[in-house]
Amino acid sequence: MTEADRKTWQAVQDEVRRYISARIWKPGELIPHEAELALQFGCARATVNRALRGLAEAGLLERRRKAGTRVALNPVRRAAFSIPIIREEIESTGQRYGYKVFLREMRVPPPDVQARLQLSGADKILHLQTLYTADNRPYVFETRWINSIAVPDVLNADFDMLSPNEWLVREVAFDGGDFTVSGVAATREEAAVLACKPGEGLLVLERTTRQGDNMITAVRLLFHPGYRMHTRC
Amino acid sequence: MTEADRKTWQAVQDEVRRYISARIWKPGELIPHEAELALQFGCARATVNRALRGLAEAGLLERRRKAGTRVALNPVRRAAFSIPIIREEIESTGQRYGYKVFLREMRVPPPDVQARLQLSGADKILHLQTLYTADNRPYVFETRWINSIAVPDVLNADFDMLSPNEWLVREVAFDGGDFTVSGVAATREEAAVLACKPGEGLLVLERTTRQGDNMITAVRLLFHPGYRMHTRC
DNA sequence: CAGATTATTATGTACGCACATAAACACAAA
DNA sequence: TTTGTGTTTATGTGCGTACATAATAATCTG
Known part of the structure; x- marks a missing residue:
């Protein structure tokens, strides 16, 4: 040396x-x-x-x-959770990744989504419901609204090869957004999709993504029971 | 210029x-x-x-x-959630902060906590249950285990003026730990404490804190229904 | 031609210097 | 007493140079 x-x-x-x-x-x-x-x-x-x-x-x-x-008076205050990329998360544990688009329609979103996407009036946009699976077992149920006015190309996309998320990551450059984490009890419908009991406690991750001044997409990820988001610091 | x-x-x-x-x-x-x-x-x-x-x-x-x-191919979306400091979080919204220690005992912790705190055998340590309130309404229910072997002083602390967390922040220097977020349904007991219905979906934040090689404390924060952890990026 | 060796190159970091900028402090004027 | 107004000071940042380091590319060697 x-x-x-x-x-x-x-x-x-x-x-x-x-x-x-x-x-x-x-x-x-x-x-x-x-x-x-x-x-x-x-x-x-x-x-x-x-x-x-x-x-x-x-x-x-x-x-x-x-x-x-x-x-600092109160030292450890912020922890950086890395937002999971579903495919990577599943494949990294050696499980087989899969997904199935349950629902695909044009629809006027509910008021909260309208607000999050800064939509005016009665705009119909793309609505998708997708279940992601790990070794064929339900992993996370995604409810996604895509601002198809800002991203018209999405209407021509088929999601056979690429999941909605992967399509967007590839086609659109994001530059920001926000995240919300909360807990809910599974409704009967959600329980049916996730193959769990109604009323089970589930983790919810909501996420809005922006490109410049355009709001692109709003997602709600409902994870299977027992899912834990973890980080060290 | x-x-x-x-x-x-x-x-x-x-x-x-x-x-x-x-x-x-x-x-x-x-x-x-x-x-x-x-x-x-x-x-x-x-x-x-x-x-x-x-x-x-x-x-x-x-x-x-x-x-x-x-x-980057997939812009790694890591979101830095700032771990809430209960008191600050409540007072910042203009509400009145309060807390009440429900339970204080020496006890052998359950196996998962034993593992997280790297305790051997049948060590009895300090166990606390505290309810934090905002304007007298339940805000978060804390179940905390403190490794009183590593921090013997804690046995002489009274938690009248300082919450267990504040006492620890003041007395012990942390230098790391880990966080886990998940969702659960409220048990009957938890619902009673948080004044909500049994089965409601709640957000849980678990956190282990370390000083050097000593595991100091393990906490489980059970937030009131509707609580959302939020961040921008 | 495979495998080891050496050159090349882009990032990583250190140094010393200079100046910009925000904020605390002191002091003066209204 | 309050309100400006400068002064001081610690951090923030930029520059150019030098060298370290890792990883690829090129070259040599058996």
Whole structure:
């Protein structure tokens, strides 16, 4: 090695983590400023900056110009769940992925969907209901509305080879949206589709996707009983 | 202004976003390398690097040394849900925060909790059940196990002023853990506590917290009916 | 021609410097 | 006392250079 102990920004980050973890720098407390830490660690200020910026993004530190950097009072607050891509999720567990489009129609969506898609009046748009399966057992039931006014091509798509989601990912560039997670009890119809008992508790993921100013699609994913969304941090 | 059009890394990032969004650079495609982009945008390579690194972290680009940078095939939709801090969440909506410790006992936890806390044999640890309220209406029911072997001080804590969570945040430095989200139907007992009907669908957030190699606490938060965890991206 | 070796190349990171910017602070004027 | 107005200071960012590193491409070798 050219230099035995050249400080990388990761090394600085680890060191700072230790200081926080060991409560040498206590929650809410101001820590030394970048220039001083650079001197202490024997590296450039840019390196310290990189390290601290990362920790701030992770929510461990709070930084404000002139005010300085302090240890966050309530550390672990945000956890990044990676939104599952159904196909990958199923295939990664070695199960066989499949899906079946139950329903495909043009219809005026219910008011909540109208609002989410920013539709006016009585526009009919594409409505799809799809069941995704893992080894032929129900995995997740998808109810999807596609703004076919913004994406007219979708009307010509057949979803034999590509699921609605995969078709959209391929054909449309998304640049944002929102997610909502909640819990519901299965209705009789939902229970029938998911092959479970009515009233079972299920996880619901709702998701709206946008391209520029156009709202493209609104989805509701109803997962099979026992499904858990998991993440470390 | 000193210089009208000095390129910031954010400007570069926006530009690249537009290229991707407009499908000038298509999914899976290789984009020009940093040096070339720097030349194009009229800025330093470090600036381009910063911009592209950010987009890669966001899942929009995939970068590998020597291989270059390409537009991600399936923009990895990872959503950073901010784990709710109950008190803040309630008070931010203008409601009155309150809580009541229902149960406090030493007990051998069930096997799943034993596993999550890496406890051996028949260790008795602290078990708490707390109901958090918003304007006196049930908000979330917390079932918490605290590894009182690793945190003996907790046995002397009274939870009159500080909720168990707040006590822990103040007294113990966490540095990691994991989260699980799922949906369940309310049992009769849970329905009684949350003042809802048995069988209603509820969101459950489970969370384990670690300090170094010690597992500190395992919590199960059972939210009131209609609760939604929400995020934009 | 397969397999090992070496060159090439794009990203990753460090440094030192300069200046921009936000915010806390001190001080002066109304 | 309040309201401006400057000053100070810590972070934020940009630049150019240098070198590290990983992975591909090219070349040599048995």
